[in-house]
Structures are given as structure tokens and as C-alpha cells.
Amino acid sequence: MPTYKLVYFDGRGRAELPRMLFAEAGVKYEDFRVKENWASEKPKTPFGKLPVLTVDGGEPLAESGAIVRYLAREFDLDGGSSIHAAQADMIHTAVIDLSNDFPYFEEDKAKLAERVKTLEEKKANLVFEKIEERLKASGSQFLVARKLTYADIAVASFVDAFKDFDDSFIKKFPCLDALQQRIASRPNIKKWFDNRPKTMF
């Protein structure tokens, strides 16, 4: 097993999905969190951003999507075949798309509610509907290939975050709600949730 080091800020953000993959796969890694020393760490990164993954002390790998897809493949969490990997990919990408538009840091409560509603109407409704349909039609507990992939973990993670902002929205998607709860209760994921640092974001 290679040595892995994942570098990010002290928060969940764009590192949480990689961390959940390490947890689910039961793979050890250094969970390095940059606190005060960002100014000195930044030039060491390929493009001045985090997260960054190093494998066996090699060339650092940036971009959370690339990191997630690489780890998913290494840990057999990408569905196995090219076409299944592509399906997991499209679901994960659609979720990241939504996540990028999500007003996580909006402090004004009224604005936040409005922005969440706009996101729901313009994009999230359709994406969630399609993913919900897919899960229903799959005849299995999982979105792709009838087994756990990073797509399930990504959807569950986003549903979890969304619930904090609009509980009622998720109630329209009972299968996704159930998926989120199933993922959260998987032993390795639960253990990670119980033990991970409690952070603001």
C-alpha cells in the first residue's frame, strides 16, 4: 500500500469526500491540515490551491475531482468497468456542479434561503429527480453497478449538507434520503464521522 498524504485546510470542504473514501476503504493516510502556515504551504502546491494529494512522496496532485477519481479507482470504488466508472463520474460531477453553486458561506439568513431556493428551482430539482429515478430503477441500494461507488458517497455527502439548509427539499426524494442514511451508517463511515475533527465548514 502506498503512503498517502492529503493536505487541506482544517475543515471538510473539498477534502471531505477523499477522506470518506480513505475511511470506507480502510486505508491509512496522513490527514494534514493547514492552520496558520498557509502562506508558507501555498507555494509548495501545484496551483496555489488545496486539497493536494501526494502518493509515496511523489509529484503533488491537485484538484479535488482528480483526487477523488484517482482514489476511487485505486480503492475499487469506481464501479469497475469503464462504463460504470463513467456513470459514477457523471453523477459525482453533477453533484459537484451543484455544490459549487451552493451558498455555503452566505451569512444573511434571508439571502441564504433565497439563494438555496433559486438553486433548487434552476438546477437541484432536476438533478435530484434524475438521481432519485436512477436509484429507484437500479433495483439495488446503490446508484451504479449494483455496488458501492464514490457516486453514492458523494450524493450522500451532499444530501447531508443540503439537509442543514433546507430539510423539506430532501423529503421530496425519499430514496436519496434513505441512501444518505445508509451511507452514514456504514461502519467505516460512521467511525470516521464519530472521530473526525469538528470544524466550522
Next chain:
Amino acid sequence: MPNYKLVYFNSKGRAEVVRLMFAEAGVEFEDKRVQEEDWPQLKPTMPFGQLPVLYIDDKPPLPQSGAIERYVARELNFDGGSSLAFAYIDMVCNLLEDVGSKVPFMEKDEAKKAAGTKDALENHIYPAFDKIEKKFKEGGEEFLIAKRLTLADLAIFHFSDVARVIDANFITKYPTLDALCKRVAARPSIKKYLENRPKTPL
């Protein structure tokens, strides 16, 4: 070889890198271009209401340009040959997508658009390309990753092509990358494709 049908608008945009891969690999595909007036009716039938979408034989259509690019790269051997090589290729493509998305192409207010474009160039695109250029120059290789033509080289080529719309001399600021783009464009299959493709600005 499976039957491929790529559905997109009549532009380069988020389908062009896939088209370049098919061209370079010499793989036939149906290059379906949707007219603007037909889109509203087609939209609800698409997996996530967006284009591009790739049909592979009779399989369910695959949306999301990133997922399509990565799938086709793997199928047609533009993935660098190993998982780790592909991860670095993936990183470059993600970065281009990231910085490219900062350009407000859809902004209707001209002043806002100009300001947003300037910000995207100065604070995101130029710094990213400075770093890629430096690394590529230091490495002294012919291609960006894995010593062969990969998705990353084609993605840089496409970006440089479209970036001319917002900065006419964009790629000339990066001589090593400029040379790479010229080499890509000169490859026989790509040259032929570029000569024959529909001419659209973006």
C-alpha cells in the same frame, strides 16, 4: 468499435475536446449539432437537461462533458497509460475547467462582462498558465504528461483556441505551450479535422 453519437450545440465549447479525440484516433462518430430553436423541446429528454451527451451503442446516454472526456480518453488511449498518469491529466483538465468557468461568457451587461473577463484572466487564467508553462518548460518533454499525446494536450490546445476570443494573443505569452499547440494542430488527423470542422467562434 462501438457506435458513438455526440450531441451538442453547433459550437466547440464543451464538446470539442471529445471531437478532437475521435479525430486523432480516427474513430467515426455521429457529430449531432442541435439548433437553438430545437433545444427547449429536447432539453427535458436529456439526462440532466444539459449538453453534451454521448450515446454509446444502445447504452443510456452519458451526460457531463468531464465524464464524457474521461471515458473517451480511457477508451481511445489518451489517458497516459496508468491511473496515476491519468490523475495528473485529470488535474490539468480540471484546472482549465476551473479557470475557464470564471469568464462570464453569458453576461449581458457589457461593462460587467469586460470587468469579469479581465478579472478571470488576471487572477485565474494567467497565473494558472504561468505555472503550467514553467513546469512544462522545465520538464523539456514533447507532451505534457506520460511522454505521449493525451487528453491534457488536447485540452490545452482547445483552451488556447477558444481563449483567443478574450485575448487575441493568449497562447503566445506561453512559448512552450504555444509550440505544443502548433504540434497538435499539425498532426495529420487533427489538421484535417480542423480544416473541415464547422467554423464557430466558441
